[in-house]
Each structure stands twice: as structure tokens, then as C-alpha cells.
Amino acid sequence: MSGALKDAAIRVERPAKTLRELALDKVREAIVNGYFRPGDRLVERDLCAQLGVSRTVVREVLRHLESEGLVANLPNKGPIVAQLDIEEAKQIYEIRGALEGMAARLCAERGSPEIVAALEESLSAIRSSYRDQDMAGVLANTSSFYQTLFTMVDRHVAWGVVNLLTVRINHLRSMTIKTERRDIEGPAQMSKIVDAIRRGDGEGAQRAAMDHVAAASAIAEAVLSAQKPAE
Amino acid sequence: MSGALKDAAIRVERPAKTLRELALDKVREAIVNGYFRPGDRLVERDLCAQLGVSRTVVREVLRHLESEGLVANLPNKGPIVAQLDIEEAKQIYEIRGALEGMAARLCAERGSPEIVAALEESLSAIRSSYRDQDMAGVLANTSSFYQTLFTMVDRHVAWGVVNLLTVRINHLRSMTIKTERRDIEGPAQMSKIVDAIRRGDGEGAQRAAMDHVAAASAIAEAVLSAQKPAE
DNA sequence: CTACAGTATTTGGTAGGCCATAATACGATT
DNA sequence: AATCGTATTATGGCCTACCAAATACTGTAG
Known part of the structure; x- marks a missing residue:
């Protein structure tokens, strides 16, 4: 990812990541390098506070991570960081x-x-x-x-x-x-x-x-x- | 999808599945067997109406399908059914x-x-x-x-x-x-x-x-x- | 000390609204 | 007539607020 923006660049700006993508990366990173430990509960509203975004965004992020296998969802109990056996x-x-x-x-x-x-x-x-x-x-x-x-x-x-x-x-x-x-x-x-x-x-x-x-x-x-x- | 629902009286109607999962399956199926064609736009609010669920659910579903590769998201244009090259x-x-x-x-x-x-x-x-x-x-x-x-x-x-x-x-x-x-x-x-x-x-x-x-x-x-x- | 009722927490889901942007339609100007 | 703004619309992205149901917690009465 170089910051190429010189001449002949019709492409002016970066894709302007959405808030959601930013949040996704943050949470994924937090899980991947252990800030959230396996088994930790990921309480939606807490994440909202920590990330400074709304529940909408947090929920989408959790869904995404779930389908990546990084987060598991206990029914009626909510998402936790997936345990790796x-x-x-x-x-x-x-x-x-x-x-x-x-x-x-x-x-x-x-x-x-x-x-x-x-x-x-x-x-x-x-x-x-x-x-x-x-x-x-x-x-x-x-x-x-x-x-x-x-x-x-x-x-x-x-x-x-x-x-x-x-x-x-x-x-x-x-x-x-x-x-x-x-x-x-x-x-x-x-x-x-x-x-x-x-x-x-x-x-x-x-x-x-x-x-x-x-x-x-x-x-x-x-x-x-x-x-x-x-x- | 068998319509088993007769006997077994206790078996009332245990959806076990959340609405979200139901919607996910529906949309995925719609894509997989061609009801939505590759390149079709998936307009959130239309889907809400068609599925009879709220935007929150629809958005989560779209995100999930996106990470499955069935849906692509064009920046500033929204989700479409992924084209398979x-x-x-x-x-x-x-x-x-x-x-x-x-x-x-x-x-x-x-x-x-x-x-x-x-x-x-x-x-x-x-x-x-x-x-x-x-x-x-x-x-x-x-x-x-x-x-x-x-x-x-x-x-x-x-x-x-x-x-x-x-x-x-x-x-x-x-x-x-x-x-x-x-x-x-x-x-x-x-x-x-x-x-x-x-x-x-x-x-x-x-x-x-x-x-x-x-x-x-x-x-x-x-x-x-x-x-x-x-x- | 236990049982139980009440309370808080939290998810699953809904409704609706606000803002930004892209595309389109609609004029107005030259 | 062709071109160049300028509304309008459609839509995604994001937010707040609310409710119902399940779960976990807690304090009290027996």
C-alpha cells in the first residue's frame, strides 16, 4: 500500500474506509493479538463504548468475525471470542x-x-x-x-x-x-x-x-x- | 427442507434459529438458485420489505454473505450479487x-x-x-x-x-x-x-x-x- | 441455609431518523 | 441546441431509542 498519488492519477483519493471496516479491523486485531482472550465475552454495548461507534456497526462487525470463525455465538448469551481447540x-x-x-x-x-x-x-x-x-x-x-x-x-x-x-x-x-x-x-x-x-x-x-x-x-x-x- | 410438523405434540415450534439466520438462509438460497442474478443490486430497504424484517437484520445478512463471497459491495453504491468469473x-x-x-x-x-x-x-x-x-x-x-x-x-x-x-x-x-x-x-x-x-x-x-x-x-x-x- | 421472587443485564429485533453521496432530472444560460 | 449548474431522489452508512425474552444476579423470607 504505497501512497502513490503523483501525476496521471485519475484516482485521487483512497477508498475512504467506512467506519465499519475500521471497527472490524480494530476488533479483529484485538482478538488476534490477544487483547481479547479466547472465551471472553464480547458485550455489544461495551464494544460500542470502547470503539466509539453504534450498536449497528458493532453488530455487523461481530457477524463478520463470526463468519470468519474468530467469534462464536452462544444462543441467547451472546458472542465470545472463539476458543481454538x-x-x-x-x-x-x-x-x-x-x-x-x-x-x-x-x-x-x-x-x-x-x-x-x-x-x-x-x-x-x-x-x-x-x-x-x-x-x-x-x-x-x-x-x-x-x-x-x-x-x-x-x-x-x-x-x-x-x-x-x-x-x-x-x-x-x-x-x-x-x-x-x-x-x-x-x-x-x-x-x-x-x-x-x-x-x-x-x-x-x-x-x-x-x-x-x-x-x-x-x-x-x-x-x-x-x-x-x-x- | 421437509415440512415435518405434524405429530410429536410437544414439538411446538422451536425456531432455535434466530430470525437473522432464517433470513440469511433465505437470501443465500435466493442467490444460489438464481432468484437474484449476478450483478443484481440488493437494495437494503427492498430486502426489508421482501423478507419482512428490519434493516438491522438485512444488513447483518448482507455482511455475512459478503464474507462468504456471494455478495460484493461496491463503495458508495451498495451490495450486489457477486459475479463469478x-x-x-x-x-x-x-x-x-x-x-x-x-x-x-x-x-x-x-x-x-x-x-x-x-x-x-x-x-x-x-x-x-x-x-x-x-x-x-x-x-x-x-x-x-x-x-x-x-x-x-x-x-x-x-x-x-x-x-x-x-x-x-x-x-x-x-x-x-x-x-x-x-x-x-x-x-x-x-x-x-x-x-x-x-x-x-x-x-x-x-x-x-x-x-x-x-x-x-x-x-x-x-x-x-x-x-x-x-x- | 435454602428457595424463591424480584431485579438487572444483555441479546435479538424493531422503528425511525439524520447525513453524505451518486445519479438523475430539470432548468437556465449562453 | 448544447452545455453547465442545480434540485431531487435513491440509497448506503450510521445513529438513537425502544421493546421483549432469556439469563444471571441478589436479597430476603422461611
Whole structure:
């Protein structure tokens, strides 16, 4: 999102986000990075106050988040932040494996150097974020790595699906990347994906991508089952 | 939608569902089976009148359908029924291939006879629906075939994703199943999936599932590109 | 200490109104 | 007649206020 507004720009202004979209982003973010914890009730009127908007807007936002799977609605009790159980998390990782594997294979089969270059750029950004202990940066750059994987072969729908699912496990992601040695192994696994793509090895690229999320899934499972009993 | 309401006296009328959900289903159905056509504007106040509910409800419904991809929102112009372009449809079929292939493989690897039995039941229901020219039945039973595939190995999330995507191409589905010889080839392809599962051949099951949606995708593409120029 | 009645909270849903913007119709001016 | 404002309308976005029903809470009477 660059602020391009120079010459020849018939496009004068930004889409002017509606209040609703602003609120949606705010609440989603609040959930995703833990300001609202799983199981917390999301009382409409409280949200109105906190966001400074009307119930109309809040209700639409809650509906939207509900269909994203971030919010669950107990009948006659109201919306709460969805709880992520371990089984669901595993399934989400599995689906990501299938789709990212597919995208990786397509990238390899296309065999365009631009793809490899773009992926390598993201990858090195990830490595440097790890060096700086910038965990938010790691997440963002990992995301852009995968975005490249999907969009370079024009798989926008699949990318949308992956994104939709990913928000639901976001807090897991931020835990997995902080685990021991993940700073080395994570990029190494992703590097394998890139290597296979460079070789034009579709099968290998797919396997490497699936291995990467499988590893993440295993870590997530360990993290989840370690913290469940404590809670 | 069965009209079961007679006996069972206690069973008064427990809507369980909120008005909102009722309205959501109604509108979704109206879109899915073509009462509202792609590109049609969905004017809030008109919908209020047609559904007999308040704007609040209508707006929530529209938001929900928007996040399902059935409705698009033009800034400053309002919601319209989403247009399905051919590229997007192909991507949806591709994703279904990946996920249904995954599910089929898992079914084969589990190797439980109940799965095979359940799938065969759906399959024969499909065949008999074809015999009766009951196209709605074909769709419903096909859906239940795949539902079995996913839920028998507890992949509810993936099934949810497939469902989400499927509504967007529903009218394509209803056209593909009506094409020449689809009454024979469709079930034959699905039968191959079942056979592979029975053999415990994960690889084969995956391939068969992917072949089946690939065939559907090819037909859909033909149908779409045939009707586009006319329009 | 329990049971129960009353009270508060909160959702689900309704009604209606206000404002901003886009499109369209309608003039008025040249 | 063609063009250039200017009402009007339609509509989305947003708000306030209200009500009914379900749920949770609380204090009191027995």
C-alpha cells in the first residue's frame, strides 16, 4: 500500500474506509493479538463504548468475525471470542499444507526466475527479522513469502482461504516462531521450498511446503498441549 | 427442507434459529438458485420489505454473505450479487480438488469398511436421482458423498471450507450435472474414488478425487465460456 | 441455609431518523 | 441546441431509542 498519488492519477483519493471496516479491523486485531482472550465475552454495548461507534456497526462487525470463525455465538448469551481447540488447529495446519503445497508445486512448474527472486527476498527478510528479534516482522515476512507463493501463480482465492484460516491460529503462529531453534529451522525449511522451485521440481516443492507446515503444526500441538493443563 | 410438523405434540415450534439466520438462509438460497442474478443490486430497504424484517437484520445478512463471497459491495453504491468469473471458478475447483483429494486419501488410509459403505450408499442415491431426472437430488446426494468423505475422517474444517466455496459455484454445478453423459461419467468417476478407498490405495483415491473435480471444472469452463459471449 | 421472587443485564429485533453521496432530472444560460 | 449548474431522489452508512425474552444476579423470607 504505497501512497502513490503523483501525476496521471485519475484516482485521487483512497477508498475512504467506512467506519465499519475500521471497527472490524480494530476488533479483529484485538482478538488476534490477544487483547481479547479466547472465551471472553464480547458485550455489544461495551464494544460500542470502547470503539466509539453504534450498536449497528458493532453488530455487523461481530457477524463478520463470526463468519470468519474468530467469534462464536452462544444462543441467547451472546458472542465470545472463539476458543481454538487443538483438533481444529491441526486441521487448519493440514489444509494450509495442502494449499501451500499446491501453490509451491505450481510455482515450480512455472519456473519463472522472478518467483524465485521474490521468495528469496522475503526469506532473507525473515532471517533478518529473526536476527533483530523482531517477531512481528517474522510473521509479516512469512506471510508475504506465502503471499508471493500464491499470487505469483494467480491463486488469489486459495490465498484468501489460507488467510482466513490463518487468523484463527495467529496466536499459535506467534508462539511457534519463538520456539527453540525455529529461527534456524524455519528459514531452512522454506529455503528448501525455494530450492525445489528453482530446480523446477514440482513434487519436491510441494513436499517441502507440506513439511514446513507439518513442522509448524507439530510445534503448535506441543505448545497447545503444554499450556492446556496449566489452564 | 421437509415440512415435518405434524405429530410429536410437544414439538411446538422451536425456531432455535434466530430470525437473522432464517433470513440469511433465505437470501443465500435466493442467490444460489438464481432468484437474484449476478450483478443484481440488493437494495437494503427492498430486502426489508421482501423478507419482512428490519434493516438491522438485512444488513447483518448482507455482511455475512459478503464474507462468504456471494455478495460484493461496491463503495458508495451498495451490495450486489457477486459475479463469478471463469478464473475464479477454476480456482475454486482446483482448491476443491486439493482438499477432496486429501480427504479421499485419508479415507483410504484409514481403511474402514463403514466409510466405503456410506460412500456407496450416497453413490447409489446419486445414480437413482439421475434416473429420476431429479437434479436437486443429484446435487444433494453428491454433497452428502463429499460430506461423508470429510466427516468420516473428522475433517470438519476442510468440509466447511469446501462448502463455503461450493455455494459460490452452485449454479455452475447445477449446469455441469446436466451435461451430456454426466449421468454416467460422474458416478463412474466417483466410483473410482470408492474403489481406491476400498483397496486402501491412498494415492489412487487422491488422484481419482482430483480427476473428478478436474472433469467438473473442465465442463464448467466450457459452459461458462459458451454462455459469456451470448451475454 | 435454602428457595424463591424480584431485579438487572444483555441479546435479538424493531422503528425511525439524520447525513453524505451518486445519479438523475430539470432548468437556465449562453 | 448544447452545455453547465442545480434540485431531487435513491440509497448506503450510521445513529438513537425502544421493546421483549432469556439469563444471571441478589436479597430476603422461611
